[in-house]
Amino acid sequence: MIRKEDLLDWIKDNKSKFAAIVIAVFYLLISFFFGHQGDWAKMLSFLILPLACILFSDAMGSFEGWIGRGPAITKPTPGCFVALAGWALLLMPLVLAVFMAIFEKK
Numbered sequence: 369m370i371r372k373e374d375l376l377d378w379i380k381d382n383k384s385k386f387a388a389i390v391i392a393v394f395y396l397l398i399s400f401f402f403g404h405q406g407d408w409a410k411m412l413s414f415l416i417l418p419l420a421c422i423l424f425s426d427a428m429g430s431f432e433g434w435i436g437r438g439p440a441i442t443k444p445t446p447g448c449f450v451a452l453a454g455w456a457l458l459l460m461p462l463v464l465a466v467f468m469a470i471f472e473k474k
Contacts, residue, residue: 388423414461418458419458
């Protein structure tokens with residue numbers, strides 16, 4: 369069983385990761401309650417990559433090798449850059465929604 373003190377310590381040490389999880393849950397709830405049937409599943413499949421980049425940035429950045437038929441990754445990427453890319457992907461739906469609200473034609 370997880371103690372409350374341990375959970376609060378993890379949140380304090382990992383504020384960025386906790387914020388990413390909260391934003392992802394917010395996206396899922398919005399897509400479930402206000403979207404069409406199956407939109408929550410599409411949102412969940414979209415959230416896999418940004419959350420992986422944010423939660424496991426060091427592990428993903430240390431990957432080297434071949435990616436399918438594409439070019440090889442020859443050097444590790446710093447985890448902070450992987451996390452930054454994950455945040456850019458995670459915030460993209462929010463930025464697009466703001467732009468759509470601002471520039472909506474009436």
